[in-house]
Amino acid sequence: MTTVHIIGGGLAGLSCALKCQNADKKVVIYEASPQAGGRCRSYFDTELDLLIDNGSHILLGGNSATLSYLNQIGSRHLITEIRPAKFPFLNIKDNNYWEVTPPKFLSTSWLKNKSSDMPKIKLKEFILLIKLGLAGRNETVRDIFCENHPLYPILLDPLSKAALNTSAADASALLLWKFLKKTLFKGEKACRPMIFENGLSPTLIDPTLQYLQKSGTKILFQTRIKKILYENKKVKALKFPDKFFSIQPNDSVVLAVPPDTCSELLPELNLELQTLPIVNVHFRINKNITLPGNNLFLGLIGSKSQWIFIRDKLLSVTISSAKSVVNMPNKELVQVIWDEIQYICKINQKNPPPWRVIKEKKATIAQTPIAVGRRPMVKTLIDNLFIAGDWTNTGLPATIEGSILSGNIAANEVIKTIK
Ligand SMILES: Cc1cc2nc3c(=O)[nH]c(=O)nc-3n(C[C@H](O)[C@H](O)[C@H](O)COP(=O)(O)OP(=O)(O)OC[C@H]3O[C@@H](n4cnc5c(N)ncnc54)[C@H](O)[C@@H]3O)c2cc1C
Structure with a gap:
């Protein structure tokens, strides 16, 4: 054989x-x-006395190869699927909170306003994302949408970093388009975030x-x-x-x-092929700490922290395309991140709880x-x-x-x- x-x-x-x-x-x-x-x-991290992941990972409903893999190994039920799809964001600079809620069909509202002053994004502007599909092979996301486009700081840059681990300034516009075609443009089901609550x-x-x-x-x-x-x-x-x-x-x-x-x-x-880092900071927290909107995860704008995930006593912060923080001493980085968490989660505790920093220096190729x-x-x-x-x-x-x-x-x- x-x-x-x-x-x-x-x-x-x-x-x-x-x-x-x-x-x-x-x-x-x-x-x-x-x-x-x-x-x-x-x-299993003995310092935190918790099972932790090298970095918080997220799947989307449109990840069909992964879902069929999970079905085959019999662990699809261990994934937490957020339905209907919802991506909560907080702009730490102005405390503005909003949710991106892709509709079943590209017709209804995309944004639920949870604060009095939500960013002005209309469906028409989301449709503009199709411009990415018309990009040339050598063009970056920033070549297609300049930095002062309203979607750039609140959607395109966070999305490029989350999906391609590469800032919009450097990320391939066509690759981001291929990702969007299999998720955002397929509607709500293909956008459902799926979280590894069991590790x-x-x-x-x-x-x-x-x-x-x-x-x-x-x-x-x-x-x-x-x-x-x-x-x-x-x-x-x-x-x-x-x-x-x-x-x-x-x-x-x-x-x-x-x-x-x-x-x-x-x-x-x-x-x-060059690689780029992803940095994760994990904290062991009290069970009563929650994220705004009681979400399991939260996207952040205007802070060093980019995404926060909460599961039981573990709060994890992800920083993708993390060139600016990967060489920072851990203690210094942890304090910066913890100060942001204190503000976001309304915690009054100056010193960080037990923590672990995981720097994946070659997390993915630069896309x-x-x-x-x-x-x-x-x-x-x-x-x-x-x-x-x-x-x-x-x-x-x-x-x-x-x-x-x-x-x-x-x-x-x-x-x-x-x-
Ligand atoms: C911090 C972080 C966060 C991420 N977040 C997400 C996310 O949210 N969503 C998502 O979809 N993806 C995410 N990713 C990407 C995802 O983890 C990777 O795409 C995926 O795990 C890569 O799998 P792979 O098998 O291609 O490579 P690898 O996982 O690198 O596997 C290669 C294997 O080869 C072994 N190996 C190396 N050299 C040798 C040798 N000489 N002999 C034998 N074995 C060898 C290594 O030990 C390793 O086990 C993230 C990655 C990181 C690091």
């Missing part, structure tokens, strides 16, 4: 494994770290491992591949730190690692027009070697949905080749 060797146990590798296994292929996963999940994982690993990763292991897939943790040896357009062996492993002529190898590791293992791909043009396809010059990962050319942003889709695409190619 031929074997599919998958290098990397993040979501791209896991979704590839799932699909190959369902096609009755023998699968082995090699994962460098002691835990699967890669950039999408949870761990990322218990929802997405652990059930996958159980599913895979039950059907015989081997997962080798702490197994770092150091080199891929090939000859005559065929992978011949994988090199581990202390040994070689031969690859049989009909076997396939899927490289589902981040772009920098892929460059090391396959320098001939000539990857030049600029240049980078989007450089994303490689799944097939390589080596016949039995394929690549997967959120950074590959899926046509989607580098997200959970993109990584799961990339794993599915790689699996389809592997299955075709093995046939």
